[in-house]
Amino acid sequence: xTETLLEVKNLAKHFPIGSVGLTGRPDHFLRAVDDVxxxxxxxxxxxxxxxxxxxxxxxxxxxxxxHKPTAGxxxxxxxxxxxxxxxQWLPYRRRMQMIFQDPYASLDPRQTVGSILKEPLTIHKIGxxxxxxxxxxxxxxxxxxxxxxxxxxxxxxxxxxxQRIGIARALALEPDILICDEPVSALDVSIQAQVINLxxxxxxxxxxxxxxxxxxxxxxxxxxxxxxxMYLGRVVEVAERDQLFENPAHPYTRALLSAVPxxxxxxxxxxxxIVLEGDVPSPHNPPSGCSFxxxxxxxxxxxxxxxxxxxTLIERDGGRFAACHLED
Amino acid sequence: xxxETNKPDKRxxxxxxxxxxxxxxxxxxxxxxxxxxxxxxxxxxxxxxWSLIILGVILGVSMLAPLWPLAxxxxxxxxxxxxxxxxxxxxxxxxxxDSTGYWELGAIDSALLKVxxxxxxxxxxxxxxxxxxxGRDVMxxxxxxxxxxxxxxxxxxxxxxxxxxxxxALAGLLGGRVDNxxxxxxxxxxxxxxxxxxxxxxxxITEMKTELEDAGIETLDVFYLxxxxxxxxxxxxxxxxQVLALKNSEFIEAARVMGASTWRILxxxxxxxxxxxxxxxxxxxIPAVMLFEAFISFLGLGxxxxxxxxxxxxxxxxxxxxxxxxxxxxxSWIAGAMGVTLLALxxxxxxxxxxxxxxxxxxx
Numbered sequence: 001x002t003e004t005l006l007e008v009k010n011l012a013k014h015f016p017i018g019s020v021g022l023t024g025r026p027d028h029f030l031r032a033v034d035d036v037x038x039x040x041x042x043x044x045x046x047x048x049x050x051x052x053x054x055x056x057x058x059x060x061x062x063x064x065x066x067h068k069p070t071a072g073x074x075x076x077x078x079x080x081x082x083x084x085x086x087x088q089w090l091p092y093r094r095r096m097q098m099i100f101q102d103p104y105a106s107l108d109p110r111q112t113v114g115s116i117l118k119e120p121l122t123i124h125k126i127g128x129x130x131x132x133x134x135x136x137x138x139x140x141x142x143x144x145x146x147x148x149x150x151x152x153x154x155x156x157x158x159x160x161x162x163q164r165i166g167i168a169r170a171l172a173l174e175p176d177i178l179i180c181d182e183p184v185s186a187l188d189v190s191i192q193a194q195v196i197n198l199x200x201x202x203x204x205x206x207x208x209x210x211x212x213x214x215x216x217x218x219x220x221x222x223x224x225x226x227x228x229x230m231y232l233g234r235v236v237e238v239a240e241r242d243q244l245f246e247n248p249a250h251p252y253t254r255a256l257l258s259a260v261p262x263x264x265x266x267x268x269x270x271x272x273x274i275v276l277e278g279d280v281p282s283p284h285n286p287p288s289g290c291s292f293x294x295x296x297x298x299x300x301x302x303x304x305x306x307x308x309x310x311x312t313l314i315e316r317d318g319g320r321f322a323a324c325h326l327e328d
Numbered sequence: 329x330x331x332e333t334n335k336p337d338k339r340x341x342x343x344x345x346x347x348x349x350x351x352x353x354x355x356x357x358x359x360x361x362x363x364x365x366x367x368x369x370x371x372x373x374x375x376x377x378w379s380l381i382i383l384g385v386i387l388g389v390s391m392l393a394p395l396w397p398l399a400x401x402x403x404x405x406x407x408x409x410x411x412x413x414x415x416x417x418x419x420x421x422x423x424x425x426d427s428t429g430y431w432e433l434g435a436i437d438s439a440l441l442k443v444x445x446x447x448x449x450x451x452x453x454x455x456x457x458x459x460x461x462x463g464r465d466v467m468x469x470x471x472x473x474x475x476x477x478x479x480x481x482x483x484x485x486x487x488x489x490x491x492x493x494x495x496x497a498l499a500g501l502l503g504g505r506v507d508n509x510x511x512x513x514x515x516x517x518x519x520x521x522x523x524x525x526x527x528x529x530x531x532x533i534t535e536m537k538t539e540l541e542d543a544g545i546e547t548l549d550v551f552y553l554x555x556x557x558x559x560x561x562x563x564x565x566x567x568x569x570q571v572l573a574l575k576n577s578e579f580i581e582a583a584r585v586m587g588a589s590t591w592r593i594l595x596x597x598x599x600x601x602x603x604x605x606x607x608x609x610x611x612x613x614i615p616a617v618m619l620f621e622a623f624i625s626f627l628g629l630g631x632x633x634x635x636x637x638x639x640x641x642x643x644x645x646x647x648x649x650x651x652x653x654x655x656x657x658x659x660s661w662i663a664g665a666m667g668v669t670l671l672a673l674x675x676x677x678x679x680x681x682x683x684x685x686x687x688x689x690x691x692x
């Protein structure tokens with residue numbers, strides 16, 4: 001087994017909603033992330049999938065310290081990060097960086113590409129100004145952009161090129177972990193493939209570990225070696241990629257996988273789909289017991305336990321983890 | 329990289345290509361910043377561009393006022409009734425200028441006056457715009473009076489920029505209770521009726537005028553202080569609103585992920601991005617402040633004779649309107665000067681807003 005870099009345990013993030021009176025005490029909480037655990041090994045890529053609003057991005061932001069976790073721990077090689085102040089976080093920023101979803105919003109429109117790439121080096125006082133400029137050139141080259149465009153501005157690039165700039169910025173600090181928050185979902189399909197391949201190539205070259213957030217299962221299948229499935233702020237299943245895609249354990253995973261259309265219309269027509277009833281419940285007031293039980297097609301097989309007791313994510317046969325009473 | 333001790337592995341050696349050469353080549357591929365794009369579009373906007381030029385000329389003439397061979401703005405000629413203008417092609421100039429006929433000037437102004445004395449001697453322009461009821465040259469008074477308007481604009485601009493932008497950006501960025509407290513302070517200051525405050529304070533000040541003048545403080549300084557106290561408020565609000573919109577954008581998050589400090593985020597990312605709105609707002613504030621000074625001086629609370637400002641000139645000109653005589657030159661020149669300046673500022677403000685609007689970028 002390869003070395004464990006990042007260990008996330010029982011991570012929770014609750015957002016206060018509404019405030020009462022002058023004290024500003026919130027009257028209730030939105031449980032965006034509730035009890036999420038996973039770990040990430042050196043050089044691997046862990047996909048984090050789930051439908052919109054299930055807490056994928058919040059998990060990523062809590063892991064990297066953009067949100068302070070409400071509870072739980074985030075350990076980077078044994079060092080607890082969850083409760084550090086911004087100043088204490090600083091040295092660990094070099095180990096863990098992030099790629100953002102929207103390449104149009106994630107680059108400061110008033111900075112040249114050069115200064116965008118130099119900024120992390122300046123913040124961490126790495127090298128002299130001239131070294132930084134040369135490093136920015138090398139980074140542009142590494143992500144497949146023409147280094148001559150160092151003095152151009154983000155608005156002079158296309159979406160795919162901008163995303164490459166975002167990737168180069170994340171690489172500037174020479175991290176071990178890259179958190180990719182839906183890095184391709186804002187791009188055209190043809191560009192998506194290029195960026196995915198770039199990420200794959202960079203992973204091999206720099207031995208990076210990815211926490212790859214996506215809602216596109218095909219992308220995850222292509223890029224990730226392990227996959228975690230989230231539903232309503234909780235991880236419901238974690239498994240090796242092939243195991244998860246071929247033999248999913250959790251009913252939600254099965255439903256999610258069956259929603260992916262097949263490219264061949266003949267196959268598509270004969271394919272059996274699991275259609276879930278109802279909508280995702282509100283995270284203000286999640287259902288009792290297993291949060292998936294009101295929509296679960298299998299709930300009759302287990303009975304009342306689903307609505308009274310929340311299943312825990314425990315290891316099942318074949319080394320996969322699933323949170324479902326069906327598997328108990 | 330310099331810190332290879334921290335990262336012994338060689339995987340991050342990106343080398344390969346000749347970076348020094350590329351760096352030289354990169355200099356030829358200059359990108360167009362949003363600022364240079366805005367400037368280009370402002371230049372294409374004819375009326376805004378001409379407004380800018382007119383304002384530049386007004387600024388130059390006004391700042392270098394002691395250099396021009398104008399009559400002294402306070403040289404009296406009490407034998408004369410208001411004299412009608414003499415066209416420059418009829419009588420271009422005359423002699424009789426007196427270098428001592430000024431109020432106490434600053435070092436730079438005195439130096440400029442010396443230069444003028446050496447250049448022109450005691451020669452001065454004829455009364456192209458006529459004289460007022462005390463025989464003072466109207467053209468000279470308009471030029472000298474414009475300096476007060478410009479000083480007022482500079483004070484309001486500086487307060488808006490320094491206090492308003494920092495305060496508003498900080499409130500927006502820190503958020504929560506700090507933001508709440510900071511904006512309530514702004515609300516409280518806002519609720520003070522400014523005109524009454526100014527009139528009240530300035531009336532009080534006139535009582536203690538001699539004491540203050542002994543201490544080297546003039547009524548005008550008090551006026552500036554009040555102006556500074558009030559004119560950053562709207563700016564703070566405008567900037568706070570923009571910062572609230574900006575602070576959750578991904579590039580701010582990216583800066584935080586890099587480990588950027590609050591100050592770096594504030595002045596490196598947020599302020600440059602709100603600056604376009606700040607500039608637009610400033611170009612629209614300046615005429616308001618100028619008009620306000622004129623109003624206060626018109627009421628007799630601002631600039632005191634023998635100094636002169638546009639408000640004071642307007643006040644004088646009102647006396648000139650009566651059914652017996654029509655001294656039209658006392659009204660029309662000053663009205664024209666104020667009108668042109670304020671119109672140019674407003675057109676420029678409009679043009680700047682259009683030029684900086686990101687939705688119009690790339691279109692002309």
